[in-house]
Structures are given as structure tokens and as C-alpha cells.
Amino acid sequence: MSHQTELQYQREHLFIGGEWRPSTSPDTITVISPFTEQPVGRAPDTSPADIDAAVAAARHALTRSAWATWDVETRAAAIDRFADALERRADETARIVTAENGMPIWGSSAVEGPDPARVLRHFAQLARTTPQEERRPAASGTGTTLVRREPVGVVAAVVPWNYPQSLAVFKIAPALAAGCTVVVKPAPETVLDAFQFADAAQEAGLPDGVINIVTGGRDAGAYLVSHPGVDKVAFTGSTEAGRAIGEVCGRLLRPVTLELGGKSAAIVLDDADLGRTVRGLTWVCLAHSGQTCYTNSRILAPRSRYDEVVDAIADLAASLQIGDPSDPATQLGPLVSSRQRERVESAIAAGRAGGARVVTGGRRPAAFERGWFIEPTVFADLDNSHTVAREEIFGPVLTVIPYDDIDDAVAIADDSPYGLAGTVWTSDEDKGIEIARRVRTGTVGVNFYDIDLGAPFGGVKASGLGRELGPEGLASYVAYKSVYLSR
Known part of the structure; x- marks a missing residue:
């Protein structure tokens, strides 16, 4: 363009x-x-x-x-x-x-x-x-x-x-x-x-x-x-x-x-194939620069693999090509408006002020003089009570939150005013289905997420x-x- x-x-x-x-x-x-x-x-x-x-x-x-x-x-x-x-x-x-x-x-x-x-x-x-x-x-x-x-x-x-x-x-x-x-x-x-x-x-x-x-x-x-x-x-x-x-x-x-709206959670189990998980999260977490209602903006990681998951998500975010949305090679385009970018930047500032660590992103890309761009941003070292983990941001901002066990992961996923979507990532599909049944949300995917035309789509709570x-x-x-x- x-x-x-x-x-x-x-x-x-x-x-x-x-x-x-x-x-x-x-x-x-x-x-x-x-x-x-x-x-x-x-x-x-x-x-x-x-x-x-x-x-x-x-x-x-x-x-x-x-x-x-x-x-x-x-x-x-x-x-x-x-x-x-x-x-x-x-x-x-x-x-x-x-x-x-x-x-x-x-x-x-x-x-x-x-x-x-x-x-x-x-x-x-x-x-x-x-x-x-x-x-x-x-x-x-x-x-x-x-x-x-x-x-x-x-x-x-x-x-x-x-x-x-x-x-x-x-x-x-x-x-x-x-x-x-x-x-x-x-x-x-x-x-x-x-x-x-x-x-x-x-x-x-x-x-x-x-x-x-x-x-x-x-x-x-x-x-x-x-x-x-x-x-x-x-x-x-x-x-x-x-x-x-x-x-x-x-x-x-x-x-x-x-x-x-939504503030959906992706639950990464301790047996998940991280390479496969990260590839799947590309769509469910950062599609359309996070301006998607079902965005899984909270990544829940087991404490035993927390650093590994944080690094993998950060590498994913940093690898995506930002640019002209009319270019087929572009993976992330700009936000819809200047006002939307300001809201996302305000949320990022609140995350920093609250003590969360910015692992990658958090800025306007230096390569663009024009366009309402923001780098995909990953926060770590925070819990689910943090503002950026609770409020819908509607931008490319992800939080990686640790959990202790499956009960804790489900509790964190449900500890939200929203309930639209979610995912579970595991090498054991039966275990994933069992956890999916427990999460209080309108839709949830196991090792995948999509909207099926033949199935009901919508949310609970807010x-x-x-x-x-x-x-x-x-x-x-x-x-x-x-x-x-x-x-």
C-alpha cells in the first residue's frame, strides 16, 4: 500500500x-x-x-x-x-x-x-x-x-x-x-x-x-x-x-x-510439546495483533517449566514480521487506530509500573515513521491479580503466569470476569479434554483452537x-x- x-x-x-x-x-x-x-x-x-x-x-x-x-x-x-x-x-x-x-x-x-x-x-x-x-x-x-x-x-x-x-x-x-x-x-x-x-x-x-x-x-x-x-x-x-x-x-x-470481551487462558501442561504449542499459540494469541475476542492473552505455565515457556513465547513474539498489512509476508499489522494504540500503551505502562517484567516488546517499532504499530509484548514474573492479567487489552500483549498443579491452573483460568475461550496444550488428549471440561468458558480447544460453524460460539460471565x-x-x-x- x-x-x-x-x-x-x-x-x-x-x-x-x-x-x-x-x-x-x-x-x-x-x-x-x-x-x-x-x-x-x-x-x-x-x-x-x-x-x-x-x-x-x-x-x-x-x-x-x-x-x-x-x-x-x-x-x-x-x-x-x-x-x-x-x-x-x-x-x-x-x-x-x-x-x-x-x-x-x-x-x-x-x-x-x-x-x-x-x-x-x-x-x-x-x-x-x-x-x-x-x-x-x-x-x-x-x-x-x-x-x-x-x-x-x-x-x-x-x-x-x-x-x-x-x-x-x-x-x-x-x-x-x-x-x-x-x-x-x-x-x-x-x-x-x-x-x-x-x-x-x-x-x-x-x-x-x-x-x-x-x-x-x-x-x-x-x-x-x-x-x-x-x-x-x-x-x-x-x-x-x-x-x-x-x-x-x-x-x-x-x-x-x-x-x-475476553481474557482467555492457554493452559500449557508439563507434558506439552513446546514447539508444537508455540506454533499453535501464534494464531490463538496474536492473530490480528491481539485484536481478537478469543485471544488467549494469559499463558499459564507449570512452575517446573516456567522459564522455558517464557523464553519460547518471547522468541515467538520477537520473530513475527511487522509491516505493511497489504504485503503477504507481513504477520502483524498496525492497531486499528491511534486511540487503540494509546490504550495498549497505557496497559503496558501499567504492567511495568506494577512490577511485571517485560521480556520482549513494549515499544513502537523504530522502523516505522507512520502507522499505529506496537511491538508484540510479553510480560513475566507476575500473578493473576496483576492489572495486565485481568483487563482485556485488545492488543498484542501476553502475560505468562506460573501455576503449581492442575487444580491451580484451572482456578487461575477461571479467576477472571470473562469466559469466552481458552486452550489446553498437552501430549495426552484425554487429559486435555478432562481439563477443558472443568474450565468455565464458552469455548475451549485442546492443542488447537478454531471457530466451528456447526457449533455454538459465545461466552459466559462478562x-x-x-x-x-x-x-x-x-x-x-x-x-x-x-x-x-x-x-
Whole structure:
């Protein structure tokens, strides 16, 4: 990516009711490259009136368009066409995401480009195999009950900046599969890639209003979340914002899915193959410069191997190539914004002030005059009570914490306000599974970590409410109706 000032990507209109409409707001959103610190694109901002129009369009599509009456196969076929249209845009989408948030192109090409199509096809097939209604014999022994699965209604999907395509489609796909309609509000840092969904929806022939794209910051998100025309909210983001959204939805008795923060632990057992473990931790600890909700930022090491683990993790962090995110050789790109880097630097300063030892990193790389870079940082000689071991930093900052035995390791892993992810690294898979069962978290991997489209993803405690993906993810967009019959 060259240091240029001309805009690479520009959108002039919002996508509402199947049409490209000018915003009623005079403001625009300028997206700044985390690498060049120069504008790379611009999109219109929205006013409350624009959000009103988008919600109304979604309601009309839900109640008065063909979408509401299509059979499951017809709807699933439309979702497959939508997936095809997004797949044709995958390379361009990956480039846009990299330009917006600094994700290395190898990561955006592997995840942000192709994932929307994969997720949509998965839920299209799940819709085909999930009965819309079923008859159940009454528990009393008299009569039967017809149990129907109906769409929950108009969905407000509020999407973060770190994995904007994947986390948007985690909401869009099950909503469409259930027969819902959607209003998507992307983060202002990554507003540009969201319009790829609009282009693909038009190409696929989705009915007008089934997908609507609006923009804006916190005020726009708050207005959409509390809108009287919305039936369900799906949000991914910080725990702080999630609590605020949860309070609004609780007061309104509105279903909500919240996928929030994490401070997950990787438990390295004393029998672990350290070379294999370190290779696996590359993805689970430092993907997208630690700006990943499931990041295992706490490495728990047995005291008998503590120094060995610290050295191995430090060597890993120091070996990663930092640079231009559009270069395929780059392993770590910049942080998304100057503000995000300042927050990470503040956390590193707190770690130093609290007596933790910086083994490697902790500075801005000297090789870059521009770009919101920070070196991957490893802290040692601290326990789980330290600030950097408890607060979500959302940057490339790892802590290596010693433990005495397995019970101690599980206790440390659970000693967190969060509970989203985790891993166990061992040469004995059965032992790893046993420990994985004990850790209180929504997801956990043994010698590996990935998000399986067919399995529920989400957290416990301050990491959120509800689940995305799998049959459980589809179920969260369904309203159940019981029809009682006399026979």
C-alpha cells in the first residue's frame, strides 16, 4: 500500500429498502488507514430519519413481501445466491478490510473474504434440515401440540471493527435462514466493507428491505438498538457497550445476543510439546495483533517449566514480521487506530509500573515513521491479580503466569470476569479434554483452537449472552409458537 492521499474507496449512498438512497445527514465518515494514517475511503453518515427508514423497510419486507411467504427451499436458494455473489467479491472485500483496519492481507484473504459465503451456505443448509413445525404428543396424554418456528422479526445487527465481515455474517446468515430481515450498522472504522453485502444482495435478487445498511457511531447504534420497530438485537463488541445494550433490551423485553470481551487462558501442561504449542499459540494469541475476542492473552505455565515457556513465547513474539498489512509476508499489522494504540500503551505502562517484567516488546517499532504499530509484548514474573492479567487489552500483549498443579491452573483460568475461550496444550488428549471440561468458558480447544460453524460460539460471565453459529445460533432468531390440538 503506497502512502497516498486519494481515496481508494468511496460510497455516496445508504442501502435502504433495496435502493441506494442519499443520507439525510450532512455528515460523512472518513476511514483512516492504520498503516499510512491517511484517508482511504468515505461513506455517508446517517440521521435518525435514515434509521427509521431502514427499520420500516425491514418491517415491510418481513410482513408484506415475498420473503415472508417463501417456502424454506426458496429462501435457502436465495441465501445460496447471496453467498455466490459475496464469494465473487471475496478478493476485493479482503483488500477493503485490510485497508480499513490493518489486518494483514493473509488474514483477511483467509477469513474476511471467503467466510461470509461459507457461513451463509452453512445456514442455508441448516434451514433446509430444520423443520418449520413439528407435532408433539401432549404430555398429558390427550391431544397433540403443533410447535412452530417463526422468524423473530426485524433484527438490528451492530458489528465491530476487528472482523467486520465475519462478525456481520454471524448475524445476517442465521437471521435470513430463520426468515428475519436485518438492519446492519457497521463500526465507523470499517464502514466501507459493509456495502459489499448490499451489492451482493442486489445481485442475488434478495427482496427489497431484507438487508439494509446504515452507518454511524455510538449514537446511531443506540438509536437503532432502542428503536420500537426492532424485534431482536445482535451485538459484538466491548463488555462495557454490551452491558448498556443489555440494559436497554432488558427494559424493552427484547431478545438480545451479546458476544463480548475476553481474557482467555492457554493452559500449557508439563507434558506439552513446546514447539508444537508455540506454533499453535501464534494464531490463538496474536492473530490480528491481539485484536481478537478469543485471544488467549494469559499463558499459564507449570512452575517446573516456567522459564522455558517464557523464553519460547518471547522468541515467538520477537520473530513475527511487522509491516505493511497489504504485503503477504507481513504477520502483524498496525492497531486499528491511534486511540487503540494509546490504550495498549497505557496497559503496558501499567504492567511495568506494577512490577511485571517485560521480556520482549513494549515499544513502537523504530522502523516505522507512520502507522499505529506496537511491538508484540510479553510480560513475566507476575500473578493473576496483576492489572495486565485481568483487563482485556485488545492488543498484542501476553502475560505468562506460573501455576503449581492442575487444580491451580484451572482456578487461575477461571479467576477472571470473562469466559469466552481458552486452550489446553498437552501430549495426552484425554487429559486435555478432562481439563477443558472443568474450565468455565464458552469455548475451549485442546492443542488447537478454531471457530466451528456447526457449533455454538459465545461466552459466559462478562463475555456475553447467547450463542452464535450452529443450530443454537439459528434458534436465537426463531420465535416458538405452540398450537394446541384436540387430537
